[in-house]
Amino acid sequence: MEQALQAIFSATFVAAVLRVTTPILLPALGGLIAELGGVANIALEGIMLISACAGVLVSIATQSEWLGLLAGLAAGIITALVLAFFHLDLKADIILSAIAINILASGGTIFVVFLLTGDKGSTSALVSRQMPFIEIPIIKDIPLLGPILSGQNLLTYIAFIAVAGVAIFLYRMRAGIHLRAVGENPDAARSVGINVRSQQYLALALSGALAALGGVYLSMGYVKFFARDMTAGRGFIALAAIFLGGKTPLGTMIAALVFGLAEALSVQLGNLRVPNQLVQMIPYIATLIALVVYALVQRQRAIAHQRRFRQAPTP
């Protein structure tokens, strides 16, 4: 137990939390933009997977992590645009099309990896590249904070910077404000000449880009290979983070950190011989409990709001 506590209160543990939060936070921010644009993106999972795969394959072929990143981004955006096209132009149900994209991603990535490597499991036999880890001068020498704030993967920094970026975009920039207007009242937006369709394309493309970064991080930062279904539900946990975060950038980040904490914890406890399946359940159970608790709190709050007037004297 003492061991466990020590492990948890260490700087390496906090650094680990940031590491595992990254592939939840990035797609969650993307999903948030889509959600506020009125086009819920359930396909985050599939987009991440496709980007993770594309990034690794291109980095294998070119031995350049940057081209890998670019390929991952492009693949993610294109996938999101396919979803947008089916939903916005062909009027397909967005949830069902997103499910189709997730199926396509799962099957398609395995198909391609099998085709190229003859192995259905992963690309670990081939040499792929990794995004750089960044040592920040001066900060890295600060005791305690140094190991947390410095030496993270580039994409981890980008993820947390993106929180501010997304907030500024959504609340201060024309495009973001238009996007929120479209999500909240498309008719109002349309009536003042805002192109609803292109705003929603933009929302989905941005969500694709952010989810793609999350996918690339998984296969080219968190680890250094692509494995079948390696996203392991993070795209869906990201969705949960959006709802738990009250659909704001800051709230989404906090929720993502909570999920990251749960996951890091499960790894720590796993090292201490707690059966690993039970430990792995923690983030899922945490999500479920959070989902229910959040809904209950909302409900209680509503009831409390109503009750306020019970004492009011009747005229």
Place this chain on the structure above:
Amino acid sequence: MQVTLPSSASSFDRAAERARVQQERRRSAIVDLVVTLSTIALALLVGFLVMLIVGKDPILAYSSLLSGPLSRSHRAGRWIEDATTLIILGLSVAIPFRARQFSLGAQGQMFIAAMIAAVIAIYLPLPPVLAILLPLVAAMLAGFVTGLLPGLIKAYLNANEIVSTLMLNAVIVLLYDFLLTNVFTPPGAQSLRSELIQPNSMLLRLSAIFGINLGRANLAVVMVAVLVLAVWVLLSRTPLGYEIRIIGANEKFARYGGINTQRTIALSFAIGGAIAAVAGVHLVLGVHQRLIPAIAAGLGFEGIVVALLARNNPLLIPITGLFYSYLRVGGDIMEQEAAVGAEIVQVIQAVIILLLTAQVLVNYAKSRHRLMRST
């Protein structure tokens, strides 16, 4: 200034209108069929092109994909076995879908059902018939509860059902894995698997009935027939089915009309769960006759395409289930014979869902059809 005078009250010929409506209806049924078939053809074509692009021999691949399941009797058996699972899953998805609820919990429900059925069938000595009925009923109950949970959360707390069912699936799969590793696998066993279930609990294999090798296909086909009928009766002949359909059509209207929408929505999840559990029972009592790792893996979303192709009509689900499992089994055979990954079938599945949900494409096909008839 001009004022037009009253036009004569236009007459309304009910009989003629009725004839017209009925004709329109027949026509639209045919168009639906045509649209579905061309969607399938188009999806297969996409698969064909993919193979061509990646430099595989698509003709060899497709010939094993499309003729494979019927090339040997045991392969046909695999087809029947897989179709049994898929039809049950399609039925299970169709019920919440009718109420416009996206329950994605079938995966977890199958795993739960497999565990419950196996515990009874392995450890509880029971007389014939009861040895099948008891695990079945217990598993269905478990599936019911597993479905009810996210159903209640959705209906009463309005929490996103996609997130909750997926999270629940993940938890259940891990629990299954844990129990299989630490409880069900006998100590000292070579591989991860439980003991065989008792003979009384085994569903009779079709091979034993017909005297030809039909692999692991078994008497669960009878359960399928019963379920198809039961789901049809439920949806179109019972008050609960009416409630489900009306909620699917307009939830606010249902509430205004006096339907207990929360109870009905939760029930639609739960009944879907109970049916998905039958698929899990089929896997344990019929197919594997024991618990194996990942017993129902990869089946999670398969029910969706089956239900979608059948437009959630329980009477059409057997047809679409047979079709889709044919592709799945064919895909495996193709992988062996043509070295093309069976996952191409998932790609085809995704394309089918995309095309079928694309309203514009479907309507375009319909208007083209109308145009052709009118000229």
Place this chain on the structure above:
Amino acid sequence: MSTHAPHPTSPSATDSAAAPLVEMRGITKIYPNGVLANHEVTFAVRAGEIHALVGENGAGKSTLMKILYGMERPSAGQIFLRGKPTTIHSPHEAITQGIGMVHQNFMLVPSFTIAENIVLGTEPSRGAFVDRRAAIAAAAQLAQQYGLSVDPEARVDVVPVGMRQRVEILKALYRGADVLILDEPTAVLTPQETHELFTAIQRLIQVGKTVIFISHKLHEVMEISDRISVMRDARLVGTLDKHEANERLLAKMMVGREVFLNIEKTPAQRGPLVLKVRNLEYATETGVEVLKGVSLSVYAGEILGIAGVEGNGQTELVEVIAGLRTPLSGVIELNGKSIAGLTPRQVRQAGVAHIPEDRLTNGVALTASIQENLIVDRYTREPFTRGGLMRPAAIARNSEALIEAYAIRAPDGSLPVGALSGGNMQKVVVARELSSQPKLLIAAQPTRGVDIGATEFMHEQLVRARNAGVAILLVSADLSEVMSLSDRLAVMHAGRIVALFPSTEGLTEEEVGLYMLGTKTMSQSEIESHW
């Protein structure tokens, strides 16, 4: 802001020799589903006039205005602005050509501030960023210039309806609109607010704007407009100067036959007390107190009307009684038995029928069949369900009988309700609710969005039910309707009943309007004396 020189407004200066500001020539619009919405309509608006466009629902007014505002494209025809042919493919193009529109259901983003809403789409910017201070300043300046008072920094979802409408007008003016299309602007206003709006419109005319005013309410049209165009059955049947027109003539042009604007009904034969509501309180989930102790009584065989500006608790009152919302406290009794807090089904089974205000969206299920729509309140009972199974034959018989009795134009009860016209959908709702043999009928905004023909039908049915001894609670924002139909009239303001008149005889709309605005309130004892 465009600052055109004021156009001369005297009739002599705008005679037919000058080209009209807006001219739509030979406009035909056929929708993809084959509906002919406009047929060779030619419509001209002179600079500086208030031009009313009237017609029944579905006559084609909205389509014509949507074409002018670029929301629809005409199948044939041409639009001229200031004498020059032009095309308008989107609202954006309409805006750049100086046309603005205030829609009936406001086109505002609820969580945005008033300033953000006014500048939305054409924000003052610094690069890709919105200059929020400039937006607030612009909104405030504009509000002052046109005398339309708003609070630029308030969120739209917390300000009253009248202010929201002013925001809509400012939005159009901010975009430099010279021509303002107002789509049924008075539907949600009190007589006093309507008066204020008309003053504002006059002010706009004085500074050179032109207004197209769409309305149902003929007395308002007569009050405000310079010229009036009437549409019927996709055609423009005529344009009149105000001095040529009167309400009866306009009504006749709209429907092509004489209509009786007055409702004929015999004195009420008041029976025993049916509905008793006392001290009813309700607050929404977000904590807004909507009903603050409402009390009223409805007797068998009478129509109790509730007048009031929308959003003063009427919707919630109706839904609380119907069991769709749970009250915080208070008494609701039907024939002496409490129905407070019961489920909608239990309330229905106790004998309450409900024609909801949003009946075309929530009073029917569009994709379900007529048969299925007609049994939603009774499907669990015999003969529709027996032994746990539903009986298609009985369900079909029920729908055949009701289609016949209420003259619903439907070839077949198995047709989806969505295939019917709006008026016939309406009849499906009325047929179901009245055939449940209710003790109490709640009719919420029964003629909103309905043409004169359907209005007559609805009024007839209400009076007939009343004469048959049903207690009727009528909620309507249409003051003339509620005043002419009701036997007794209550006025609701800010979640309270502020007046109860034992008879509508001798009441004027202005008098009732004062109560609706909350400037006058009856004493509690006087209200109670009329319970």
